Amino acid sequence: MSVVTASGARRSRWAISFADLLLLLLGFFVMLQASGRHRDAMLAQVRQQFGGRVAAAATEIRAAELFLPGEAMLTPAGETRLKALAARFAGGHERLEISSRGSDPGRQRFDGWDLAAARLGAVARALKANGVGRDRLALRGLDQLDGESGKGQVLRIAVGQGRRR
Numbered sequence: 001m002s003v004v005t006a007s008g009a010r011r012s013r014w015a016i017s018f019a020d021l022l023l024l025l026l027g028f029f030v031m032l033q034a035s036g037r038h039r040d041a042m043l044a045q046v047r048q049q050f051g052g053r054v055a056a057a058a059t060e061i062r063a064a065e066l067f068l069p070g071e072a073m074l075t076p077a078g079e080t081r082l083k084a085l086a087a088r089f090a091g092g093h094e095r096l097e098i099s100s101r102g103s104d105p106g107r108q109r110f111d112g113w114d115l116a117a118a119r120l121g122a123v124a125r126a127l128k129a130n131g132v133g134r135d136r137l138a139l140r141g142l143d144q145l146d147g148e149s150g151k152g153q154v155l156r157i158a159v160g161q162g163r164r165r
Contacts, residue, residue, distance in 0.1 A: 058158035059085065063104055063119055066155070070104060072118035074126060082123060085157065086130030096132065097158045098123055099140035104153045116153060123155055 032042065066078030074082070089096055100120050103112040110118065124137050 058156050060154050060156050063100075063153035063155055066123070067119060070109065070115070072110070072115060072122050074122060079126065082126040083130050086127045086132050089127070089136075089157075089159075090131035092159075093136070094159045095136050095138055096127070097138045097140050097156075098127075099156045099158075100153060101156065102153045119153065119155065123157070127157075 061081065066074055066081060068075055098120055100116045104115055120139050124139060127137060128134050
């Protein structure tokens with residue numbers, strides 16, 4: 001039978017603490033990866049727990065509510081909705097990130113990429129025309145995955161982490 005000395009126990013104590021830390025980190029990253037489309041919300045909560053600033057919730061708008069079917073031209077209702085959004089963001093200094101998710105099944109003239117990119121540009125131009133500075137607008141990627149089927153293309157406007165230069 002082996003006898004463990006007091007100095008041997010102290011030396012192995014750090015290894016147990018280190019293994020605990022590694023298992024906690026592994027669990028966190030497994031949860032982060034498994035959360036999929038809810039990852040941004042989960043990271044915002046983690047950021048808040050560690051004293052970080054949490055950005056305001058993003059605004060998601062179905063493209064069908066803003067644009068003519070299969071086109072990148074705003075409807076009168078879409079212009080009104082974007083004017084109201086611009087009024088809400090016009091006085092701030094934070095960066096606004098505009099992104100697109102999904103595709104419009106009713107497209108005719110454009111392919112999926114062209115239509116999504118043209119709509120992103122139309123939203124950015126409408127926000128700029130209604131008082132949001134161009135230096136505050138950032139266009140982000142075109143995610144072609146339809147996470148929630150039946151929604152079609154969804155445009156997302158989120159407040160970023162600081163002013164874009």
